[in-house]
Amino acid sequence: MRSKLCGATLAAVLIATSACGSGFDDNGSGTSQSSSGPADLKIMIASSGDAETKAVRDATAQWATSSGNKAEVIPAQDIVQQLGQALAGSTPPDVFYVDAARFADYASVGALEPYAQDMQGVDAFLPNLRQSFTYEGKVYCVPKDTSTLALQINTDLWTKAGLTDADIPTTWDQLRSTSEKIKAKGITPLAIGDTRDRIGAFLVQAGGYWVSADGKQATGDTPPNVEALTYVQSLLKDGLAKYPKALDAGWAGEAFGKGKAAMAIEGNWIKGALSADFPTIKYTVKELPAGPKGKGTLSFTQCWGVAAKSKFKQQAVAFVQAMTTADQQLSFSKSFGVMPSRQDAQATYQQQNPDDAAFVAGAQYAQGPVNAPKMDSVLADLDAGLQGLQNGRPATVLQRFDKNAKTALGG
Amino acid sequence: MFSRKGIRGNEQPAGWLFVAPAVLILGLFMLLPILMALWVSLTRWNGQGSPFTGDVPFAGLDNYTRLFTDEGLARQDFMTSIRNNAYYVFFVVPIQTVLALGLALIVNNRLLKGKGFFRTAFYFPSVTSSVAISVVFLFMFANGGAINAILAVFGIEGPQWFSDPRGLLHIVLSKFGVSSPSPLVDHGVFGLSWWDWLSGPSVAMCAIISLVVWTTSGTFMVMFLAALQNVPVQLEEAGRIDGANRWQLLRHVILPQLRPTTFLVVTLGLIGTWQVFDQIYVMSQGNPAKTTLTPAFLSYRTAFRDFDYGSGAAISFVLFLIIVLLTLLQRRITRERDS
Numbered sequence: 001m002r003s004k005l006c007g008a009t010l011a012a013v014l015i016a017t018s019a020c021g022s023g024f025d026d027n028g029s030g031t032s033q034s035s036s037g038p039a040d041l042k043i044m045i046a047s048s049g050d051a052e053t054k055a056v057r058d059a060t061a062q063w064a065t066s067s068g069n070k071a072e073v074i075p076a077q078d079i080v081q082q083l084g085q086a087l088a089g090s091t092p093p094d095v096f097y098v099d100a101a102r103f104a105d106y107a108s109v110g111a112l113e114p115y116a117q118d119m120q121g122v123d124a125f126l127p128n129l130r131q132s133f134t135y136e137g138k139v140y141c142v143p144k145d146t147s148t149l150a151l152q153i154n155t156d157l158w159t160k161a162g163l164t165d166a167d168i169p170t171t172w173d174q175l176r177s178t179s180e181k182i183k184a185k186g187i188t189p190l191a192i193g194d195t196r197d198r199i200g201a202f203l204v205q206a207g208g209y210w211v212s213a214d215g216k217q218a219t220g221d222t223p224p225n226v227e228a229l230t231y232v233q234s235l236l237k238d239g240l241a242k243y244p245k246a247l248d249a250g251w252a253g254e255a256f257g258k259g260k261a262a263m264a265i266e267g268n269w270i271k272g273a274l275s276a277d278f279p280t281i282k283y284t285v286k287e288l289p290a291g292p293k294g295k296g297t298l299s300f301t302q303c304w305g306v307a308a309k310s311k312f313k314q315q316a317v318a319f320v321q322a323m324t325t326a327d328q329q330l331s332f333s334k335s336f337g338v339m340p341s342r343q344d345a346q347a348t349y350q351q352q353n354p355d356d357a358a359f360v361a362g363a364q365y366a367q368g369p370v371n372a373p374k375m376d377s378v379l380a381d382l383d384a385g386l387q388g389l390q391n392g393r394p395a396t397v398l399q400r401f402d403k404n405a406k407t408a409l410g411g
Numbered sequence: 412m413f414s415r416k417g418i419r420g421n422e423q424p425a426g427w428l429f430v431a432p433a434v435l436i437l438g439l440f441m442l443l444p445i446l447m448a449l450w451v452s453l454t455r456w457n458g459q460g461s462p463f464t465g466d467v468p469f470a471g472l473d474n475y476t477r478l479f480t481d482e483g484l485a486r487q488d489f490m491t492s493i494r495n496n497a498y499y500v501f502f503v504v505p506i507q508t509v510l511a512l513g514l515a516l517i518v519n520n521r522l523l524k525g526k527g528f529f530r531t532a533f534y535f536p537s538v539t540s541s542v543a544i545s546v547v548f549l550f551m552f553a554n555g556g557a558i559n560a561i562l563a564v565f566g567i568e569g570p571q572w573f574s575d576p577r578g579l580l581h582i583v584l585s586k587f588g589v590s591s592p593s594p595l596v597d598h599g600v601f602g603l604s605w606w607d608w609l610s611g612p613s614v615a616m617c618a619i620i621s622l623v624v625w626t627t628s629g630t631f632m633v634m635f636l637a638a639l640q641n642v643p644v645q646l647e648e649a650g651r652i653d654g655a656n657r658w659q660l661l662r663h664v665i666l667p668q669l670r671p672t673t674f675l676v677v678t679l680g681l682i683g684t685w686q687v688f689d690q691i692y693v694m695s696q697g698n699p700a701k702t703t704l705t706p707a708f709l710s711y712r713t714a715f716r717d718f719d720y721g722s723g724a725a726i727s728f729v730l731f732l733i734i735v736l737l738t739l740l741q742r743r744i745t746r747e748r749d750s
Contacts, residue, residue: 109457245574248554404484
């Protein structure tokens with residue numbers, strides 16, 4: 001009797017399994033497209049704050065009424081996780097933000113529709129940003145905006161250290177000599193984040209980078225990269241540069257805002273953060289000092305991704321086009337301070353924001369994030385190495401990265 | 412085996428009927444997801460669509476063997492996380508058990524005034540949200556935070572808690588002039604050198620250890636307290652008449668009475684500490700230099716950041732096995748003492 005009941009229970013569980021399994025199923029491989037008629041778009045954004053959410057909501061509502069569609073903006077708490085769940089359940093939002101650093105992961109698993117490949121006017125976007133959203137020769141999506149790294153200088157500490165505008169460093173050697181002067185006055189010269197997203201800029205200035213341009217090969221242990229890391233290490237060792245945690249700050253911008261460092265290397269976002277948290281600080285923004293191979297900086301960007309499984313691809317692309325016109329980009333930059341990703345909008349942006357000249361200039365020669373799938377844990381491991389750079393060997397850090405990256409890229 | 416007929420013969424179907432709702436709910440929300448996860452751990456599912464279709468590549472035991480035999484980042488990360496968590500368990504479980512017992516003894520003391528106050532005070536951390544406590548501890552252990560300020564009063568320069576990846580054992584050994592001895596550095600097992608295995612918990616991990624000890628010992632204190640109140644007063648009095656001093660009374664009269672509770676507390680402690688996640692997620696995300704990486708957090712990161720759901724699920728199943736094995740081992744050890 002007992003075994004019979006157990007059998008019955010097991011059967012019930014199995015039935016439940018199959019019932020549940022069907023809930024997961026995608027209905028065939030081809031998603032039915034409703035190209036005509038009003039669409040009901042879901043747009044998931046990783047908002048930088050209330051200002052962005054409101055601006056995107058307003059623009060979306062405007063598009064919805066003028067085009068006769070419905071559109072809903074969903075601000076995500078943790079977009080990577082929420083998207084992961086939505087994609088697993090085959091019900092992704094139609095349009096969503098994709099960070100350049102995560103782009104290849106989504107593209108490689110087929111989550112993204114390569115709509116930008118045939119989109120009209122795609123050439124208007126900055127070439128290096130387009131490159132960030134290219135996977136296996138196809139442009140998948142268009143960047144919504146961009147930010148670049150630049151050098152922030154605290155003008156009060158600058159004068160306190162007896163420096164003038166003539167001391168603003170434009171080369172590695174000048175950065176070192178100026179920093180030594182600042183340090184002599186008992187001020188920490190430079191705050192720099194302990195991650196590839198900051199230190200990588202020095203690699204670009206030395207003429208190297210973590211991976212090859214096509215993102216297929218690891219190029220960590222090369223002379224330019226070793227030179228760059230050795231230079232950064234020497235700054236750290238001599239106390240000329242410090243990681244934010246050593247300055248009791250979560251990131252370099254906080255250390256800079258608190259006046260704990262005379263210079264910081266951060267991106268456009270530092271503007272909003274400083275005016276919100278440290279409104280009294282006086283500072284200027286300059287381009288990063290040039291290295292042996294000239295100027296170099298890093299760019300960060302997100303694109304408007306369209307889900308491959310969306311039912312309303314056509315309308316989704318129309319929506320993205322409306323969100324990325326030059327006028328709309330300038331309106332967004334006014335509302336929440338981002339830099340346009342279109343070449344034709346950049347000139348106007350610079351006129352409107354003369355203080356951002358260094359960021360705008362950087363956008364021309366910036367290097368995008370590592371654009372290859374399955375690299376997240378490898379890059380996290382690289383960051384761990386960079387955190388210990390002060391006492392480590394640059395070549396060891398780079399060799400370790402190469403070894404791990406080869407496995408990830410080759411596999 | 413026996414089908415006993417008679418007045419109670421029909422009880423079994425009725426029994427099953429009564430537990431059916433519980434069995435159904437447990438089956439649907441616990442057993443079934445576990446089985447599904449087990450299947451995912453055997454595949455290379457990339458998170459697109461259903462993992463239960465024929466299109467998902469079957470990986471067999473690859474996800475598991477990668478954690479143990481293949482040289483690479485996956486194994487290194489996993490072994491690092493095991494090492495970190497082992498040190499974490501090694502410190503948290505004994506300390507929190509002893510502390511909980513001590514607090515319970517204090518609160519149980521008949522001469523103590525304001526028992527209710529102390530009981531509440533000791534239990535308070537346990538009922539507070541672990542995220543809130545983690546954030547407060549982040550402030551306390553900041554470089555210019557309360558802990559370092561107190562240390563400074565005694566003339567000690569506190570470490571940069573959450574950015575210090577040095578292992579405790581490494582620090583102690585370096586005081587005796589031992590740093591990176593080559594026989595230990597050059598050899599190792601599972602992708603980590605012996606020297607790495609012997610690092611001890613990092614300074615950052617120590618901060619998390621102290622937090623967890625502080626929050627959980629209240630819960631376990633309540634368990635010990637309940638057990639203490641069940642120890643008959645006569646036993647204690649008999650012991651005193653036999654001339655036992657306070658230590659002997661504790662060691663030979665009270666502790667044996669508390670054995671089932673101690674077993675419970677240690678078991679719960681072992682299980683809970685191997686699964687540590689929220690403190691890591693809030694406070695360190697595995698940093699600095701991966702010294703606070705734990706299997707539970709690694710599993711989450713592998714699945715949701717790298718889209719490698721198979722490996723992520725495999726890690727959690729290995730963790731499950733570790734917990735089961737350790738609990739069995741612990742049961743065996745405590746049982747042997749009985750005989």
